[in-house]
Amino acid sequence: MNKYLITAGALALSPFAQAELVKDSHATLGLRNFYFSNDFRDQAGSLGQSKTEEWAQAFVLDFKSGYTDGPVGVGLDALGLMGVTLDSGAGRHRGSSMIPDDGDGAANQWSRLGLTAKLKVSNTELRHGTLLPKLPVLTYNDGRLLPQTFEGTQLTSSELDGLTLTGGRLNRATGRGSSDRTGLAIAGGSRESDQFLFAGGDYQIGKQLTAQYYFANLEDYYNQHFLGLIHTLPLAEGQTLKTELRYFRTTADGANDSAAGRAAGYRVGGFTDDGDGKLDNHTWSAALTYAVQGHALMAGYQEVSDASNFVQPNQGSLAGKGSGGASLYLHTDRMLASFNRAGERTAFAQYSYDFAAAGVPGLKFSLMYLKGDDIRTTSGHDASEWERDLGLDYVIQSGAFKGLGLAWRQGLLHSQIDPNQEQNRLIVSYSLALF
Template sequence: MNKYLMTASAVALAPLAHADLLAGSHASLGLRNFYFSNDFRDQPGSAGQSKTEEWAQAFVLDFKSGYTNGPVGVGLDALGLMGVTLDSGSGRHRGSNMIPDDGNGAAGQWSRLGLTPKLKVANTELRYGTLMPKLPVLTYNDGRLLPQTFEGGQVTSTDIAGLTLTGGRLDRATSRGSSDRTGLAVAGGTRTSDQFLFAGGDYQLGKQLTLQYYFANLEDYYNQHFAGLTHTLQLPAGQSLKTELRYFRSLSDGANASAAGRASGYRVGGYTEGNDGEIDNHTWSAALTYAVQGHALMAGYQQVSGGSNFVQPNQGSLSGKGAAGASLYLHTDRMLASFNRAGERTAFAQYSYDFAAAGVPGLKFSLMYLKGDDIRTTSGRDASEWERDLGLDYVIQDGPLKGLGLAWRQGLLHSQIDPDQEQNRLIVSYSLALF
């Protein structure tokens, strides 16, 4: 814990005995049982075994305090995370994709604790400590047993009607499969940045239209602008048509903008103009979703410019910390691939059905297909890839097991760049309210 977090924690802890603060507090224990299997169909040998198969149990203690009375409310949140390996036998563990590697194979257990002091004035809140941002410029990853977390500060304000403003600074991340904190980077970078700045807002015009703009800077890697639009058109007979437009512009910053900086490790992986590792990218996408009586059909298109891959913070290329696992705010960021490579043009479609419309509440199904072409490669040959994902979820609605969630995820990837893969995830989850 750094000195700033310790100072903030002391400020927040002082009034913990205050009854007003505790009155608005609540805590829950989240349980997640996760079976993970990934068949790397054509990647045996030096890259590792051709299949990963692991089973683990997560415990997530989430405490959120209320606020003290007065013009400045003070509170403290705490997040305790622990993973326990149930099965990861010889030859079935690979790196730290889900379970951390302790140097001799899968770790038996791993844990971390995050404290987040907070202040509130009117409808503006300042949080400093462990954060899980969910923003267009940075989205935490929760695709394995434990979620990815970040360290830093964030301010959110809803004082202006219809407008949500967000800004902050982050300096560290802890991967979903690790207890170690790292600096920040992009995929392919081997040097860390100690500062990620972000600011932006969501403006809601009525109930149907939301406009977004965000700016982010990962020091020594990139500046990124994001503009987004979401519109929902209500049609007769319970039908709707949702339109989503997203545009990103990413440009090199600091060390990544210089040849010396890129040579020292501040570079992006994959194809770049001149093979120099410099970030220079436009990415735009459009998606339409038609919904009626439990059915939803989404179709869309995404295009990544040819200067470099699309980037957002990704610590996967930092050695020795098990830092792999990042999310991108793209429609195409799915189970096995993100379709974010230089030059890639992706068409995608998804069908989903909520069985509540057929009298079976809690049961949901989804099927998605993506096809990416024109991927630029360092060999000069354009490549392609496709992915198909299935999802089935059920949450028990009543009885002694009410709230118990069951989920199955199955993905298949065929790629001319990455190894072909078939992945299965079985997840059982339950949240127990403590108070």
């Protein structure tokens, strides 16, 4: 890998290569103003705090270069991230939910810079450096002011019609509310892993069906297989029925597969058979979405086997790192809960409407409800939870403020596992093209 990077650097220094790099390059400055409020009054007695309430401004400089000419194209991308605290008074900051904790409360500002070298041959691209993976086995989290980022190498190839292959290796992550890189872990694990391997592909079978298979290994924690099917059926003009089937099989790897390794911290949180922290999980889901004239109604069901929680990389259990905030590739991974606990059976439904169908382009609304039952607990009693989420988005379509985005998110969680919570997010965003 180092040999490729040295070659890339040498080419980029030549005047010809620089001209080719600049020709197709572009940069944007993203602005995101974020107000975050989470009312968790159930915890007031134990934490002395009944609410998190913070306001901050993000600046995201995203530079994407072109490629040098020739059979092997070389390029370099850069991602600059900075957050500035606007308000987070005493008693309203909690950990690093959105703004990093500097030991005495909320940090005034925080930043990071990510560089990504890239090589391209035909329809195959190799990227090394800062990555924002969006795959069934790993999805970066962008639910707060700044996105979570990963470090490593990713290869993507689309040489064959209808088939996209992806593989790579990651070894570090930076949380959405942090500037510090960490190793990788899972929820409940206190030890860092230095390697996440992944490979898989999406195969387009005709115009309506996509089949997916991926494999991932988080060293000393787990092996995970994923199978997915996505089918879109046209019913009539302007009407479609989309079907999504997902299945995950997750088993213990390395240290998590031994009693000594689990005792050292390579364990999964929550309920496990024999209370030993060993991973052993099947998770499947099915979702149907009917869409017509701006309306979309989704209904689905998910089932998690009862030997352990469903997991994907989550660094939130690493003490003092500010690395919390992870996403799961589940329909049930929502604002406040993920409905991924051992034994949990979840029914969910969502209604959304795009007001462009009524002559108001840029305005969208969504409402989702989820109900999970049969959650296995260490106390031996099954538990349940439900969540309701609202979303309202508007992007100004013309005039001086064209492209300005306004968003409101509101979530309510009632749970026998987590504290009852009510959360609000207000987001104003704008992207400015620099060149």
